[in-house]
Every structure is written in structure tokens, then in C-alpha cells.
Amino acid sequence: MSIQAVLADALAKRATFFEQAAKDNTDCYRVFHGTVEGENGLNIDRYGDAWLIQTFHQTLSAQQLEDISSLLTAHADYHIVYNDRSGSHSRVVNHAENEAQDYSQSEQVIHENGIAFTSKLRHEGQDPLLFLDMRIGREYVRANSQDKSVLNLFSYTCGIGTAAAMGGARKVMNVDFSSFALTAGQKNAELNNVTDVCEFVQSDAFPALRQLAGLPIGGRRNQKLPKYPKLRVTQFDLVFLDPPRFAKSAFGIVDLVNDYQGLFKPAVLTTKVGGKIVCCNNVAKVDRQAWYDSLVRCVEKQGRKVTATQWLDCHPDFPAFDDNHPLKIVVLTID
DSSP, X not given: XXXXXXXXXXXXXTHHHHHHHHHTTOOEXXXXXXXXXXXTTEEEEEETTEEEEEESSSOOOHHHHHHHHHHHXXXXXXXXXXXXXXXXXXXXXXXXXXXXXXXXXXXXXXXXXXXXXXXXXXXXXXXXSSOGGGHHHHHHHHHTOTTOEEEEESOTTTXXXXXXXXXXXXXXXXXXXXXXXXXXXXXXXXXXXXXXXXXXEEOOHHHHHHHHHTOOOOOSTTOOOOOOOOOOOOOEEEEEEOOOSEEEEXXXXXXXXXOTHHHHHHHXXXXXXXXXXXXXXXXXXXXXXXXXXXXXXXXXXXXXOEEEEEEEOOOTTSOOGGGOOSOEEEEEEEO
């Protein structure tokens, strides 16, 4: 099938979803998930009044881009932004022109379930400041944060923290190493008038987590430790743990395939008795059941117990083969 044909099919299948999104005041979502829907490496999203077309394997031809754009604008006449990320490190390699360039580099405000988020389709980072497949996580946190203290680790632009604050959290601590991401997070808090309950901590996750958990701070062999903000031992009602697949610093290595427990153990120690920890793993090759079993074992090694489990599944705008989405999200209640 042609790109136009598979895109038309994807739009038709989402008709009910689009209607519900409009009712929910949600104007950011996926309209074409190429890996599953027939064009591997091509994703198309709506971000407010823009269609964002992204390629990760192969650059679109001028005719392909024109065909896709005409179909999208016939559905709704929004700005068209094409980010070709088929080169190394997924960086945008193509140049937009004139109005498209100005728009893609300007700050916009998008909405998800009535919550306002800042967005920019091209900037110094790689992604448009809000991961759309994490909508279910933000919905869960919003629905379960009333009068709670919330720790948001690897917070990026603090979408989870903003949702927690909008759900009535009394305190939200957002932790991320990127000042750029936290600045966007502060804008999100301002957009929703929740700055009074949101804290923004620029720190490597390892020293932040270990201090909060009351553990000593170490580092990788022969690595000089840089400065880091000092935090006191604190436990939270709700902890959200969404690390990147792999990252390396002087303090340690984030590795979702081989060592999720390196982060999960101190995160458990920051979770109050009877509290909840939301764990995320976005590596497709990690087996869901094996990963879950390892989390339970880690909890039990700390002399605690998982008393309830809830899996959060991505919304239908992110279809997956056999309903087995690469992004796995599980909520554990821990005593």
C-alpha cells in the first residue's frame, strides 16, 4: 500500500478517538504510528495547530511529503512541520524554510485533558517537549495525587509533575539533569498556575535519589564526582520513575536492560509505606513479566512487600503488535 493509503486508513480508524479527544480538550496525539501501521520509521503527530511529520529511517521524497501533507490538511488545515531524523543520533537534519521554519522554532501551547503544556517542534533538544505516549501516565498521576507528596524522577519537562499538581498534590519534586528541560517544566507550571506546589531540582538522578533514600553517594571507578545539590532524606506518597534507556555519568550508569534495579532500589526506599511507585521501561526487548518479577524481588529484598499491581496501557493512538507496547508502565503499591 502507498503511504497515502496507510495514512488514510489510520485516520479513519481514529475517528472515534478524535471525537473523544476534542471532548477532553486534548489537541496533541499520534495520528500515524508507522512501525505498526504500515510505514516503519514514519510517525505523524498533532501538536496543537500543527501536524508534525517525523522520519527515523529514510527521508521522504518531495512527492511523498506533498502527498502526506495534502491528506493531513484535508483532514484539518494546520501547519505542516517535517523533521527528518533519519541521520545519526536522531537529530533533525533537514532545513525548513520561511514560515515553516519560524513556526517550528516558536513556542506554542498545547493541551491534554485541559492541562496546558509548552511545546516547540524544533529546538536544541530532540523531541517536542511532551512525550505523547505517556498520556496514560499523566492521567493516572493526576487522578491519584490529591493531597499527596510526589517525586518525579527523570522529569524532562515535568509533564508528570504538572499533572500531579493539577490533581491536587500538596508537594511535587521534579528532578532532571537538564536545565533546558526544567525551564520548560517551570513554564508548564506557570501555564497552569501550580508553581506554588512544584519544586525543580537540577541534578543527576543518582545523587538525588540516594540522598532522598538515605544511602551513601558513590561513583564509577576513578571518576571525580561533580558538585550536586544537597537534599535531605525524604519519603513520598507517589514516586514516578521513567529513566532513559541508557545514560552514563560519574555517579553511575542507567541501563534499563541490565540494571533497572540500580535506580529502582533507592526509588523504593523513597516510597512511603502504603505508597505507590510508578515504574516505566521503554525497551521493547525487555520482557514484561520478567521485568515485573525483578521489581517484586527487589522490593522483597528491602524487607517490603508489593500489595497491589496495576498496569497502565497506552491509548489507542499508539497501537502495538499483539497489544504488546514497547512502553511498559506498572504501578506498585508497597507496604
